[in-house]
Amino acid sequence: MNSELVVGVVSASDRAAGGVYRDEGIPALKAWLGKAIIAPAVRYEERLIPDEQPVIEAALVDLVDAKGCHLVLTTGGTGPAPRDVTPEATLAVADKVLPGFGELMRAVSLKYVPTAILSRQVAVVRRQALILNLPGQPKAIKETLDGVFAAVPYCIDLIGGPYVETDEAVVKAFRPKSAQRPRPA
Amino acid sequence: MNSELVVGVVSASDRAAGGVYRDEGIPALKAWLGKAIIAPAVRYEERLIPDEQPVIEAALVDLVDAKGCHLVLTTGGTGPAPRDVTPEATLAVADKVLPGFGELMRAVSLKYVPTAILSRQVAVVRRQALILNLPGQPKAIKETLDGVFAAVPYCIDLIGGPYVETDEAVVKAFRPKSAQRPRPA
Amino acid sequence: MNSELVVGVVSASDRAAGGVYRDEGIPALKAWLGKAIIAPAVRYEERLIPDEQPVIEAALVDLVDAKGCHLVLTTGGTGPAPRDVTPEATLAVADKVLPGFGELMRAVSLKYVPTAILSRQVAVVRRQALILNLPGQPKAIKETLDGVFAAVPYCIDLIGGPYVETDEAVVKAFRPKSAQRPRPA
Numbered sequence: 001m002n003s004e005l006v007v008g009v010v011s012a013s014d015r016a017a018g019g020v021y022r023d024e025g026i027p028a029l030k031a032w033l034g035k036a037i038i039a040p041a042v043r044y045e046e047r048l049i050p051d052e053q054p055v056i057e058a059a060l061v062d063l064v065d066a067k068g069c070h071l072v073l074t075t076g077g078t079g080p081a082p083r084d085v086t087p088e089a090t091l092a093v094a095d096k097v098l099p100g101f102g103e104l105m106r107a108v109s110l111k112y113v114p115t116a117i118l119s120r121q122v123a124v125v126r127r128q129a130l131i132l133n134l135p136g137q138p139k140a141i142k143e144t145l146d147g148v149f150a151a152v153p154y155c156i157d158l159i160g161g162p163y164v165e166t167d168e169a170v171v172k173a174f175r176p177k178s179a180q181r182p183r184p185a
Numbered sequence: 186m187n188s189e190l191v192v193g194v195v196s197a198s199d200r201a202a203g204g205v206y207r208d209e210g211i212p213a214l215k216a217w218l219g220k221a222i223i224a225p226a227v228r229y230e231e232r233l234i235p236d237e238q239p240v241i242e243a244a245l246v247d248l249v250d251a252k253g254c255h256l257v258l259t260t261g262g263t264g265p266a267p268r269d270v271t272p273e274a275t276l277a278v279a280d281k282v283l284p285g286f287g288e289l290m291r292a293v294s295l296k297y298v299p300t301a302i303l304s305r306q307v308a309v310v311r312r313q314a315l316i317l318n319l320p321g322q323p324k325a326i327k328e329t330l331d332g333v334f335a336a337v338p339y340c341i342d343l344i345g346g347p348y349v350e351t352d353e354a355v356v357k358a359f360r361p362k363s364a365q366r367p368r369p370a
Numbered sequence: 371m372n373s374e375l376v377v378g379v380v381s382a383s384d385r386a387a388g389g390v391y392r393d394e395g396i397p398a399l400k401a402w403l404g405k406a407i408i409a410p411a412v413r414y415e416e417r418l419i420p421d422e423q424p425v426i427e428a429a430l431v432d433l434v435d436a437k438g439c440h441l442v443l444t445t446g447g448t449g450p451a452p453r454d455v456t457p458e459a460t461l462a463v464a465d466k467v468l469p470g471f472g473e474l475m476r477a478v479s480l481k482y483v484p485t486a487i488l489s490r491q492v493a494v495v496r497r498q499a500l501i502l503n504l505p506g507q508p509k510a511i512k513e514t515l516d517g518v519f520a521a522v523p524y525c526i527d528l529i530g531g532p533y534v535e536t537d538e539a540v541v542k543a544f545r546p547k548s549a550q551r552p553r554p555a
Contacts, residue, residue: 081343100476100487106285114335114359117285150484158451174484266528291470299520299544302470
């Protein structure tokens with residue numbers, strides 16, 4: 001069961017899904033995770049889809065319920081414009097809402113740009129998966145993952161997923177002492 | 186289309202609407218906006234109404250759908266008391282909720298008073314309008330507008346409104362470089 | 371009416387309710403309140419119950435509607451795990467939601483542990499009562515009450531409860547000047 005971590009990476013973008021321009025969100029997510037996670041092995045499920053709420057919902061449900069993802073990261077579609085519907089899709093498939101992620105992501109981004117408060121990112125739990133909305137820009141993706149990922153491995157523990165270990169040079173996963181496992185020799 | 190910015194200013198107060206005392210919220214909102222916004226011309230739609238949720242909802246719908254407001258600022262009715270129903274009315278007419286405004290407004294007010302956390306202010310988008318709940322006191326109105334307005338012009342851009350320019354001595358509107366327009370010579 | 375403050379203290383914990391281990395939440399809540407509140411006299415209503423959403427909801431409704439609590443503090447059940455349902459139960463019985471408490475509690479806890487963002491604590495008003503979710507660990511209970519309680523007495527004023535006075539060595543209750551009462555000589 002702990003032999004791999006299944007991670008869904010979803011880019012919601014009309015223009016990228018339509019081939020108008022190259023998606024930069026999924027590569028940015030995978031680049032960051034590739035550096036941060038040192039165990040277990042990561043298997044990715046990728047989805048490049050348009051900004052349609054039912055399409056995003058269906059992708060999230062498939063990734064969690066059918067593909068067994070432990071973590072799903074979305075990029076894009078969190079602003080105030082009419083086509084920005086990723087948070088609505090995420091909330092619609094949620095078992096539990098975790099407001100602290102959105103609060104911290106906005107607080108982190110606010111150090112860089114005053115318009116960070118326009119981002120409507122949410123985090124939710126559905127079954128065995130944490131679903132986390134991230135911004136669309138690669139720079140902002142890195143900034144927010146740097147800011148919040150320390151809490152992700154313990155969250156995955158609590159919802160029944162594999163024990164994720166991180167490279168502390170990228171981000172130090174935090175767990176209460178009682179939840180820490182010794183590193184194998 | 187860009188020749189004017191239509192701004193709704195709404196004071197929800199039983200006592201002010203009933204003539205028991207003079208409303209200070211609408212003058213405070215207009216005074217701040219009058220200093221901050223240098224273009225385009227602002228046309229105000231004013232509403233002084235009692236703290237009744239259906240009345241507030243109807244006012245917000247009329248201001249956005251019929252009067253074409255791009256921005257609606259409410260003052261008052263955001264506390265925990267039974268007659269404080271402005272956030273409920275605002276959420277009831279929302280297309281999208283923007284949690285970052287409420288978070289930042291409370292964080293800003295918390296620098297002044299520990300009871301800032303009792304304020305339940307929300308911001309939402311309905312059609313082409315940003316609706317923003319502000320506190321009731323003129324001093325708190327100024328503090329929170331000083332704290333969050335930098336993100337308002339770009340939000341209005343994103344929902345299809347006119348390009349708002351501010352006096353940087355009051356507040357510097359922030360936009361990503363790709364969204365900035367050169368000032369006319 | 372002001373002769374006593376009725377405080378509900380609720381521990382939602384399968385293991386504590388089942389006698390598997392001793393509940394530490396309720397004693398921690400009472401110890402903190404016993405030091406902080408100097409007037410009026412406090413009468414406690416205690417509930418040690420399992421992590422079942424309908425059971426928690428029923429306890430909250432009974433404490434507020436039948437027992438007349440002015441303040442209800444819960445401990446435990448706010449994490450992301452499947453059995454953590456205290457926020458859902460609290461929201462289900464709410465008249466009004468006060469997002470500022472959860473935001474500040476997480477911000478306070480974040481100074482101690484990065485996993486503070488996993489906590490889904492909420493605060494709501496139901497009738498004459500403020501209901502506040504607190505963490506499960508005694509250390510975290512103290513940290514978050516230290517961080518937010520300054521706003522609680524004025525909130526209780528606003529929803530019609532007795533005038534609560536605190537020991538300023540523990541926490542200084544904040545009220546606007548117009549709401550302050552002189553101490554009896």
